[in-house]
Structure formats: C-alpha cells, structure tokens
Amino acid sequence: MVSLTRRPGAKRPAIKRKPPIDPQNLLIREFVTPEGVDLRLQLGSAGERAGAFLLDGVIIIVAFMILAYAAQAAAGAFGLAEGEGREFVAAV
Numbered sequence: 001m002v003s004l005t006r007r008p009g010a011k012r013p014a015i016k017r018k019p020p021i022d023p024q025n026l027l028i029r030e031f032v033t034p035e036g037v038d039l040r041l042q043l044g045s046a047g048e049r050a051g052a053f054l055l056d057g058v059i060i061i062v063a064f065m066i067l068a069y070a071a072q073a074a075a076g077a078f079g080l081a082e083g084e085g086r087e088f089v090a091a092v
Helices: 023-027 046-077 082-091
Strands: 028-032 040-041
Touching: 023 028
Parallel strands: none
Antiparallel strands: 028 040
C-alpha cells in the first residue's frame, strides 16, 4: 500500500509565488520598433473599445451613404434618367 503522507523530516518543495497582478499592467503593451523607438501603449478597456467599434460603424455607414448619394448625383449630371441605370449606380 502506498502512503500519501510525508516522511518525517522531509522538506517541502519550494513554491515559487508570482507577484500580484496589477490590472492596469494587463492593458499596457511595450515593444520596440525596427527604428529602435521604445513604445509603451495602454490599451483601452472593453467599454472604450466597444464604443470605438460602434463609432467606427456609424462613420462607415454615413460615409457610404454620402458616396452613394454623390454617385447618384453624378449619374444624373451625366444624363442618366431614372430608369436608365441611375439606381444601379447609386446601389454600387
């Protein structure tokens, strides 16, 4: 039968303890560029990144709408009537 208890006088193995994790250090990235510039960047929190993602989406949609309107106006300026592909130009 195998005994799971320690032998008397046996030393315990040393436990290497990690330093406490600082939550702010999890969002910091350090790297060196090929030019030798040492950069230290702090990433945004999850809420900040989600807000930036939504803002990017709104900007992309608005830019697409402006470009579609400009394409439709340009098609009208070149003489395309409503039924002659002007809608296609606006959709593309």
